[in-house]
Amino acid sequence: MSNSPTSALLALLDHYQPQRLLCVSVDPIPAAQAYAAAHPDTEVVHCREVPVPEVWQQQRYDLALVAEQLEILDKQRATELLAGLRNLLVNRLAVLVDLNLASDWQEKDFFALAMQRQGHFQQEERSLHLFSYDLQDYKQVPDWLNAKYWANPELFGKYWW
Numbered sequence: 001m002s003n004s005p006t007s008a009l010l011a012l013l014d015h016y017q018p019q020r021l022l023c024v025s026v027d028p029i030p031a032a033q034a035y036a037a038a039h040p041d042t043e044v045v046h047c048r049e050v051p052v053p054e055v056w057q058q059q060r061y062d063l064a065l066v067a068e069q070l071e072i073l074d075k076q077r078a079t080e081l082l083a084g085l086r087n088l089l090v091n092r093l094a095v096l097v098d099l100n101l102a103s104d105w106q107e108k109d110f111f112a113l114a115m116q117r118q119g120h121f122q123q124e125e126r127s128l129h130l131f132s133y134d135l136q137d138y139k140q141v142p143d144w145l146n147a148k149y150w151a152n153p154e155l156f157g158k159y160w161w
Contacts, residue, residue, distance in 0.1 A: 005096055005121045005128050006031045009065065012094055012118070012132065018042060018062035022090065024052065024081070025067040032065055050081050057089065064090040071101040078105075082113055086133055093133040094118070098126050114138045 009031035013021075017039075023032045023046045036044045045056055050073060064085045070078045086093050095115065099105055107117060107129070115131040116138075122128075 003121070005119075005123075005130060006034075008119050008121070008130050009094065009096070010034060013063070016063050016092055018092075020059070020061045020063075021045070022047065022052075022056070022061040022064040022085075023067075024050065024064060024069055024085070026072070027068065029065050029067050050077060051084070052081075052089070059089075061090045063092045063094065065094050065096070067096040070095070070097045070105055075104040075109075078102075079109075079113075082115075086113065091135045095131045097129055097131070099129055100127055 009029065013031060013035040019042060021032060021036070021042055021044045023029050023044065025046070026048055028046055032044060032046075036042055045061070047053065047056060050069060066082065066085070069081065073081065082093070082095065093115070095110070097105065099107070110117070110131040113133065115133045117129065118132045119130040120127070121130070
């Protein structure tokens with residue numbers, strides 16, 4: 001995708017063009033700050049607390065960026081954070097994580113949350129991974145789901161039982 005986490009996140013932000021952006025991280029995310037500076041009409045909410053405060057749970061966001069959280073949270077709370085964001089608050093989610101520091105996490109854990117690997121970045125002693133989730137394309141339509149495989153192809157897409 002690109003050679004740095006910031007440029008990869010900027011590419012995601014430019015691709016999705018979120019109007020409402022939720023950043024869940026200890027420190028401000030440089031890519032989110034750069035995007036907000038270039039797009040002043042974008043509403044950016046920076047949350048340092050986990051779980052996300054209730055006042056921010058009352059709205060939906062176009063995209064959530066999570067960084068520096070899975071390394072400090074226990075796996076149960078981190079899973080609840082990602083699943084809660086994905087299921088309740090956002091259409092798209094991007095997670096930047098150092099799997100060496102988040103030792104309980106493996107790539108398969110992100111795949112289990114319907115996320116896709118977007119990149120791997122080596123920065124000195126850190127090894128960052130970028131995973132993303134998009135509600136619109138998290139699951140591909142199976143090739144058998146069409147009229148050809150139905151008992152009555154003329155009724156395909158007409159009735160829902």
